[in-house]
Amino acid sequence: MRDSKQRLRSLDRIDPPDVWHRATRLEPIGDVPPTPQPTWQRRVAAGTVAFAVFAGAIALAMGAFGRNDDPPLVAAPSSDAAVITLEASEQEPRAVLELDGAETEGDGSSFCWTSANVGTCVDVAAVTYRAADFVAIPAGTSVTVEGDARTVDLSTARWIGGEVAGEPTPIPDPPAMPSEPGRYVLTVAATWPQGDRSFTFPVEIEAAGPSATPEPSIPADAPIVVTTPTPGDEITSPVTIAGTADVFEATVHVEILDAVNNTIAETFATATCGSGCRGDFSVEVPYEVDTPQQGLIRVFEESAMDGSRQHVVQIAVTLTPGAGDPVAEAVEGAWTDADGTELPDGTGSGAPLQINVLEGPAHCGWTSATFMHLAWPLGTVSERGDDWRQYIRDPHGLFTRSFDVPFGSDGRFPDDAEPTGMRRGEFQLWIAPGDADESVYVVQGDPTAGAWERWPRADRPMLCD
Amino acid sequence: MSERQGRVEAAYRADFPRLWRALYAYAGDAEIASDAAAEAFARAIRDEGTIRDVAAWTWRVAFRIAAAELRRRSTPLPDAAGPYELPQPIPELVAALRTLSPNQRLAIVLHDYADRPTSEVADAIGCSKATVHVHLSQGRRRLRALLEETDA
Numbered sequence: 001m002r003d004s005k006q007r008l009r010s011l012d013r014i015d016p017p018d019v020w021h022r023a024t025r026l027e028p029i030g031d032v033p034p035t036p037q038p039t040w041q042r043r044v045a046a047g048t049v050a051f052a053v054f055a056g057a058i059a060l061a062m063g064a065f066g067r068n069d070d071p072p073l074v075a076a077p078s079s080d081a082a083v084i085t086l087e088a089s090e091q092e093p094r095a096v097l098e099l100d101g102a103e104t105e106g107d108g109s110s111f112c113w114t115s116a117n118v119g120t121c122v123d124v125a126a127v128t129y130r131a132a133d134f135v136a137i138p139a140g141t142s143v144t145v146e147g148d149a150r151t152v153d154l155s156t157a158r159w160i161g162g163e164v165a166g167e168p169t170p171i172p173d174p175p176a177m178p179s180e181p182g183r184y185v186l187t188v189a190a191t192w193p194q195g196d197r198s199f200t201f202p203v204e205i206e207a208a209g210p211s212a213t214p215e216p217s218i219p220a221d222a223p224i225v226v227t228t229p230t231p232g233d234e235i236t237s238p239v240t241i242a243g244t245a246d247v248f249e250a251t252v253h254v255e256i257l258d259a260v261n262n263t264i265a266e267t268f269a270t271a272t273c274g275s276g277c278r279g280d281f282s283v284e285v286p287y288e289v290d291t292p293q294q295g296l297i298r299v300f301e302e303s304a305m306d307g308s309r310q311h312v313v314q315i316a317v318t319l320t321p322g323a324g325d326p327v328a329e330a331v332e333g334a335w336t337d338a339d340g341t342e343l344p345d346g347t348g349s350g351a352p353l354q355i356n357v358l359e360g361p362a363h364c365g366w367t368s369a370t371f372m373h374l375a376w377p378l379g380t381v382s383e384r385g386d387d388w389r390q391y392i393r394d395p396h397g398l399f400t401r402s403f404d405v406p407f408g409s410d411g412r413f414p415d416d417a418e419p420t421g422m423r424r425g426e427f428q429l430w431i432a433p434g435d436a437d438e439s440v441y442v443v444q445g446d447p448t449a450g451a452w453e454r455w456p457r458a459d460r461p462m463l464c465d
Numbered sequence: 466m467s468e469r470q471g472r473v474e475a476a477y478r479a480d481f482p483r484l485w486r487a488l489y490a491y492a493g494d495a496e497i498a499s500d501a502a503a504e505a506f507a508r509a510i511r512d513e514g515t516i517r518d519v520a521a522w523t524w525r526v527a528f529r530i531a532a533a534e535l536r537r538r539s540t541p542l543p544d545a546a547g548p549y550e551l552p553q554p555i556p557e558l559v560a561a562l563r564t565l566s567p568n569q570r571l572a573i574v575l576h577d578y579a580d581r582p583t584s585e586v587a588d589a590i591g592c593s594k595a596t597v598h599v600h601l602s603q604g605r606r607r608l609r610a611l612l613e614e615t616d617a
Contacts, residue, residue: 004605007612008490008578010555016485019499020477023506024470109514126514157515167522168515187515198514249536253591267593302591304536307529366595398595460602 082137082177084154086147088192090115092122093149095188095199097135104135106188106199113195127200129159134183134204143175149190158261159183159202170308179314180261180296181207223247223311226299234318237289238368238396239297241269242282247301247311250274252281258319259293286368286396287319295319327453328370328393331427331442332359338421344381346373353382355422355429360398368396371462372455374440378420378431390462391440391455403456405438410454413447473509476519481506484527487579491570492531493563501531524581528571528589535567561611569604572597577605 083098084106092113095106112121145152155168156178164185169178178184182205189198226243229235245252250271258264265287273279289295300312334342335355346353354375360366370393375382382388392399394407414432422429430441430452437457444451481502488498505527509519516522562570568590575581575589576597587594 004573004577004608007558007608008573010558011486011490011578014486014489014555016482016489017495017499018481019485019503020474020481020506022499022503023477024510155515164515164517167517168512185515187512189511196511198512200514251591265593266587267596268591304533306526306533398593399599460606462598462602 081142081144083144083146084188086145086149086152086188086190088148088194091120093190093192093195093197095190095201097186097201099135099137099141102135104201106201109198109200111195111197113197115194128162129185129202134159134202136204136206137177139177139181139205139207140179141177143171143177145175145188149192151191153189155187155189156184156203157187159185172310172312177203178205181205182261222313223301224252224299224313226297226313226315229297229315229317231316232318233315234292234320235295236320238284238286239317240282240284241297241299242280243299243313244278244280245271245301246274246276246278247271248275248304250279250281251301253300253302253309254283254285255298256285256287256319257296257298258289259295261296264288264295284396288367289319289321292318292320325368325395327427327442327444328359328395330425331357331393332370333357333424335422335424335429338423343422346382353388354380357424366398366462369394369398372440374429378436390458392458392462393442393453393455399458399462404459405435405454405456407456408454409452413441413452417441417447419443470510470513473506473513473519473523476509476523477506480520480523483579484524487524487574488527488531490559490562490578491528491574492535493559497531497534501527501534504530521585524575524579525585525589528575532567532571557612561608564611565604565607566600568592569600569607572600573604573608576601 085096085098087094087096092108093111094108097104097106107127108124110121110123112119114120143154145154154171154175156171157168158165160183168187171177177186184203184205186201186203187198188201190196224243224245224247226241228240228242239256241254250273251268252271253268254266255263256265265285267283267285269281269283271279271281295317297315297317298312299315300309302308303310334345335357336342343354344352345356347356353373355372357370357372360369360371372391372393373388374391376387376389380387392403392407394403397407414434416434417430417432420429420431426444428443430443430447432439432441439454439456441447442453442455485498485502488501489495492498492501502523505523508526509516509523513519562573565573571590572586575586576583583594583597586597590597590600592600
């Protein structure tokens with residue numbers, strides 16, 4: 001039987017077209033593909049216009065690429081904002097950041113520029129920053145852009161260990177500095193009719209004063225409103241994150257960050273209505289921390305256009321480890337037969353397996369589930385590693401769609417269920433002949449007292465790569 | 466050629482054929498694959514100074530663009546045959562991929578064809594890594610069932 005990877009290898013026989021010249025737009029203007037550009041191809045890359053001008057075709061270039069569709073920037077001065085001024089001179093574009101009367105010149109990238117039908121390209125060496133270079137700015141300071149640029153994109157990226165760490169995050173609209181303290185590189189990518197250029201500013205975001213600590217109130221008609229938890233809450237795993245949203249395809253993304261900004265949980269939730277109407281959303285998110293610490297819950301929408309984050313709502317909370325899951329802790333580990341003899345658990349390469357019960361692997365994010373591997377037929381010992389079944393305790397619904405029956409203790413405990421003799425502490429493994437191919441039962445003490453769980457069988461074993 | 470363009474072009478030369486084929490397998494359409502790849506590399510040239518790993522960045526952006534374009538069209542996936550003369554049995558493979566859910570298809574193409582790590586697949590879909598494995602498991606099973614029917 002061929003597996004998915006082998007079958008997909010046949011794709012390697014396709015010979016793709018070369019799109020490099022399209023990506024760079026270095027080809028002669030006359031060779032622009034005759035098909036209309038998709039609407040999302042809204043801008044062309046830096047070199048286009050300048051190189052076209054070298055060919056003496058400025059009018060054609062400007063017309064062909066439709067730059068005039070981009071609206072000019074509208075300045076919105078504000079006294080307490082950081083002001084970025086973008087100015088194009090005859091020779092080169094510049095960017096200046098002004099805060100409290102102090103000005104900082106942005107470090108410009110390499111660029112090509114056209115003025116009076118003369119094109120020039122300038123290569124600029126990449127810059128690096130030292131601690132003293134970072135400009136202190138209070139968290140959340142609003143940003144105003146002024147000047148004669150036609151379009152501008154603002155983004156920030158964390159600066160850690162002497163380099164940019166992670167992907168840049170677009171600055172939302174209305175523009176403001178990040179709310180989390182730390183060193184960042186602010187990137188301003190601007191276009192003018194003469195060309196385009198990016199500028200970077202090293203900034204150090206400082207925690208806002210106590211008066212600014214509470215999250216800004218969010219109007220009830222904002223695209224995403226989180227009602228639970230509220231800022232300052234002490235939360236335990238799993239935390240329920242709920243609110244209302246009016247977002248594309250009703251999908252909101254949720255992530256939890258720990259005290260050092262590691263993402264420790266991420267998922268998404270579907271609102272009851274979306275794409276033009278407001279719906280409720282609620283999602284239960286398990287996470288793990290060792291000690292109580294500050295954390296952040298982020299809820300946001302991903303742009304349908306380019307995947308960027310929009311309408312980000314941040315809730316500062318205290319993350320606590322929580323009480324854990326007593327059943328999971330009790331059943332994970334070595335199991336015995338009725339006489340108390342430990343059963344082989346398959347640990348080690350080629351080792352025999354009768355039963356093992358273990359926590360889901362952390363590197364696949366499965367720690368909220370417990371896996372049972374049981375040699376089959378029941379009572380046999382698997383020597384070859386292929387005659388076993390997998391059952392999953394899945395209280396947080398990680399694998400719901402892989403099961404024919406639900407995890408839990410809904411419904412009746414089956415009349416034909418019998419103890420197998422396998423046990424760990426006060427927990428015993430029971431099997432009902434009527435549904436033995438679909439589930440096993442883990443029973444604590446007396447099943448008639450209701451202390452039992454149905455562990456569904458994974459229809460194909462879930463294996464974490 | 467500028468230095469920044471050089472770094473992006475090196476990534477393009479190393480990675481583009483695989484990226485294009487993966488986009489094609491995902492979108493079922495050569496035009497979307499080419500447009501998304503070209504746009505992603507154009508943005509990479511523009512934003513090179515802020516990108517640490519050009520290959521990973523262009524994969525993510527290209528698939529987001531392709532997904533957005535598929536949503537924008539809001540129509541069933543185009544005919545897999547397209548303008549491309551494809552060697553056998555690729556049309557059957559692409560047709561089978563089309564019957565998967567978009568997330569299953571994305572997971573299978575990125576993980577099983579392109580060997581991208583599950584963390585990247587999770588990022589592309591917008592889900593947890595656990596959910597990626599669910600998409601992979603279900604998608605592989607469905608793909609196998611469909612293609613074994615075709616083989617028979």
